Amino acid sequence: MEKGQRMKIVTRTRAGTITGLMVVVLVLAGLALPAVAPRSLIQDLFFILTMLSLAQVWNLLAGYGGLVSVGQQAFVGIGAYAMFAMVILFGWDPVPAVLVGGVAAVILAVPTAFFAFRLQGAYFAIGTWVIAEVTRLLVAQWKALGGGTGTSLPREATSDIMGVELIRTLFDVREAAARDILAYWLALILTVCIIGGIYWLLKNRLGLALAAVRDNTEAARSVGIDTTRLKWAVFLIAAFATGLIGALIYVQTARISPDAAFSLTDWTAYVIFIVVIGGIGTLEGPIIGVIVFFVLQSALSDYGAWYLLTLGLLAIAVMLFAPKGLWGLIAARTGLRLFPVQRRLVGHDINGGK
């Protein structure tokens, strides 16, 4: 019996609060890092952050939305090319042009979704892949942006990117290093926004709908959830974020070609590896996955084919023995949730209320 004690619904946990504080500390440390870190570390971290962002977005699509796309390279590529187009054809600064990359990805996502949503499961996956290939072939015809061989950002555009001059005086580094620092900072901010944004979505009504649809589509419809609209929303959000990340990656490399920007291996296969190894359907999983991926890549990249072979075998082993990924193992042992989304009723004698 409750005695005047008001029940309320909470999602906050202690682990979650600690995570929040740690994230703030890590982000501040990450922002200050270029003052002491060598350029190679900044480049490595840029790579890790962008892969982590791509993995989180794919996880939103496949792990939460049930949309197993293997065509995300279409949005990386179109985002990067849109950024290049704004810089080369219209003389924009590359940094604001990154936003155009995101918008271009959404514009491509609308017809992609229109066709791909007619397909289910494996057919959806293949459909997205085919659309990505078609996009690559079309972009390769774009002569103003180098056609099939690609092009570089012009010298005058990269030399006065907004903020680079400030970073040069701040850290006393050369221009190329300053550009890396800028890209790294943007990647850090983007990663925080993407993880924070997805976490916010999951904690709100969209999270309930995604979980409901994941568990039982028919029942989800019977309680008034518009499953079609939900799929569209997730797909368009994912496309926008992927386009932003793609454009940012190519601000840093400053050189583009259709084969690289629309690479299935780099932008989707590795990303799926990261999510599967770490744990699909959790925010923690891709974070662990990207660390494992980076360590493997650093250790094995000199061995060519053995590298890919090891990744493949490891992915198979994890799928067989730990289908919920490495984070799944940890969470099952410890019950730890770094990003709590579960709503709990407290203030009453309730089982599992803790």
Place this chain on the structure above:
Amino acid sequence: MTTVLDLIDVSKSFGALKVTDGVSLTVPKGQALGIIGPNGAGKSTLFNLITGNISPDQGRIMLLGQDVTRLPAMKRVRMGVGRSFQIPQPFEGLTVLENLLAAAVYGRGAPEAAVADDCIAILRDTEMLAKANTLAGSLSLLDRKRLELARAMATGPELLLLDEIAGGLTEGECRALIDTIRGLHAKGVTIIWIEHVLHALTSVVERLLVLDFGRVIGIGAPDDIMASKDVREIYLGMEA
């Protein structure tokens, strides 16, 4: 008295098979109506016509005085049609509370904060409060049935459709569930209930409808219906 549901000469065929044959029915607000009939009589089809999961070939369906014949299922939920499934379909990865929140937020189109208290009240009414934080996937059959009922209630229904909710329960569990449903009915919820467990049904409903080959072959007070010769022959298979 206000009318919640009006079926006007509704028919539906699957190929050559007429599963709903010119059904007309009026359900006033606050009534509990039971539907019985042999397997394949078209009971579940009638539910699917009311919820909008399938649309009729002929006739009109009115909900609260509005023609909803061509309205998709999702919109009818918003208008106040809540249903429970014959085989419980919980959102297994969500807790009991979250199952209700999802239903309330989307079924009523209201923010989470606005429906929270009501969800807690429904948990109490359906005796699921102690299990609020339990994952739906780990519930027993009785609790899954209760969750079906609670989740349907969470959508804020004017009309609650129960599809064989007492089936498969033990005698004691069945009584517990009947008490819960009686409680909801006493609060003025309009109920249409398909059930094979007759004593459960007749202990709650005020009116009974018998369906056979898609046609209404009897409607009235439960006692009169159960006593009628036609019903005994067709439904209970007795030679009167």
